Amino acid sequence: MKGVIPAPGPLRALALATLLSRIGSGLLMTVSVLYFTRIVGLSVAEVGVGLTVAGLFGLLSAVPLGHLADRRGPRGLFVLLSCTVALLSLLYLLVDSFWQFLVVAVIVTVLDRGTGAVRAALIAAVTQGSERVAARAYLRAVTNIGVMAGAGIGALALHYDTRTAYQVMFVLDTVLTCTSALFVLAVPRVAPQPRSGDGPVWIALRDRGYLAVAALNAAMSIHYAVLDVAIPLWVVEHTEAPRWTVALLLIINTVVVALFQVRSSRGIQDPLSAARATRTAGLLLMASMVLFAGASGGGAVVAVALLAVGALVQVIGELLQSSGSFLLGFDLASDAAQGQYQGVWNTSMSISTMVAPTVLALLPLGLGVPGWIILGGWFALVGVLFVPVVRWAAARRPVPAAQPAAPQV
Structure with missing residues (x-):
């Protein structure tokens, strides 16, 4: 992992995927609250309550979906979940009431939190020992760069401050996230972990x-x-x-x-x-x-x-x-x-x-x-x-x- 760009292999693919997806994250971090308050018409309190409730539901998904990654293999599941979350986030563009916002936020957050666990399982599967620390450190640095770049692009929507400008950012996030999933397909397939013995499932x-x-x-x-x-x-x-x-x-x-x-x-x-x-x-x-x-x-x-x-x-x-x-x-x-x-x-x-x-x-x-x-x-x-x-x-x-x-x- 010498130099700025890692050598060809799983980490390079994960880095490119991370960069694209985090640019999308930076976009939404910049524009989402203002979109829901200024364009949709929700109050700041409604947005806060909706995201809090969604976060509570999101706590329930990481362990089960992580377990599914063990049994089915993390690569394919991560690609599927990433694209599903990206496409479902477009439902925010149809929201015009608090209850619609709450339902979409809960569904997206539940799947997104589980996707994070599956991604970590994929990193663990394609690295070993201290390599894992270096890989995670590199991906965290890439994450910061991606979020900064996304925030810069999102500032364009804030400048124009129109429904169309904000909605373009949501669509762009979906495109970036689904594209990033294609890079993950370059990571070698990880074999599922068979369950051994008759011990407890939730170890x-x-x-x-x-x-x-x-x-x-x-x-x-x-x-x-x-x-x-x-x-x-x-x-x-x-x-x-x-x-x-x-x-x-x-x-x-x-x-x-x-x-x-x-x-x-x-x-x-x-x-x-x-x-x-x-x-x-x-x-x-x-x-x-x-x-x-x-x-x-x-x-x-x-x-x-x-x-x-x-x-x-x-x-x-x-x-x-x-x-x-x-x-x-x-x-x-x-x-x-x-x-x-x-x-x-x-x-x-x-x-x-x-x-x-x-x-x-x-x-x-x-x-x-x-x-x-x-x-x-x-x-x-x-x-x-x-x-x-x-x-x-x-x-x-x-x-x-x-x-x-x-x-x-």
């Missing part, structure tokens, strides 16, 4: 070690929402920093992730090194929360400086935490049920995404400086817990049976 849900690590990872992952949810209001209402500082912090995060995500994954070779990296990430996140809190106590120049340094420290912690997460989610799972395990991991991340806004509203936005300090202490505590909990989870893993060699990336 991932019975694996207490894996569940514990997934819960810790979800608790740590609350930090992903800090820049999106807490920082804009904190900058505007509690500091002297100019409003453009919010954009500056987002640019710092996006650029650093795109440039250094792959490099940050080097040296993370096993669960223990991943746990130690996450412990360091927790301490860095604590430091960044303190810096954000301090920005409320000075003038504009001091505030901008503290916020910028805080964003830089946070993104370094984010790089370490995400790289550790990539390895732990794969290596602590049974290779015979990667889809099912990735469903559990993705579900825990979905829960984190859902609770993060509430946590941030209660702590930094609700309590101010003390709230930032409490949040930072939370990240440090969770990070410290990773090492003993991962050791315990790794010791509980059954010895894997011999597996055939995976295709080279």
Whole structure:
């Protein structure tokens, strides 16, 4: 995986597919809320409630669809689900009431969350060991680039601000996503995993070690929402920093992730090194929360400086935490049920995404400086817990049976 573009093989195909699909995601992230409020006529509250309810239903799909990927093979299922979600999203263009929006949002979200688990199972199947961490890191960098590009294209719809302009973005997302699925067909077919023995079907849900690590990872992952949810209001209402500082912090995060995500994954070779990296990430996140809190106590120049340094420290912690997460989610799972395990991991991340806004509203936005300090202490505590909990989870893993060699990336 030397250079900017990976060598010919599964990772190159996945990277091209990821780039196209994430450009589509960036489009919808930019225009969807404004389309539903300005064009369809829904209120912001209706959109929020609809997406929340859809998110709750989405929690139910990742594990079953991941299990289906184990039994049927992830490649074909991923292509089918990706195209189905893309085509069903066009139903949003027919929505003219809250209940129609809710039904479409639930169906699309349920399938989309399951697609994420199937995609992770496919990555696990075509990579091995630390290769998986490097592959996920590379794909995350590609994801950021794609979302940025999609947001730039979506800005055109915001400029014209017409029904046609917004609807073209939805159609373009569908075209990009279905096209991306064609690249996935270049990935070698992955043989289904036969069920062995007469043991329980839902082994991932019975694996207490894996569940514990997934819960810790979800608790740590609350930090992903800090820049999106807490920082804009904190900058505007509690500091002297100019409003453009919010954009500056987002640019710092996006650029650093795109440039250094792959490099940050080097040296993370096993669960223990991943746990130690996450412990360091927790301490860095604590430091960044303190810096954000301090920005409320000075003038504009001091505030901008503290916020910028805080964003830089946070993104370094984010790089370490995400790289550790990539390895732990794969290596602590049974290779015979990667889809099912990735469903559990993705579900825990979905829960984190859902609770993060509430946590941030209660702590930094609700309590101010003390709230930032409490949040930072939370990240440090969770990070410290990773090492003993991962050791315990790794010791509980059954010895894997011999597996055939995976295709080279």
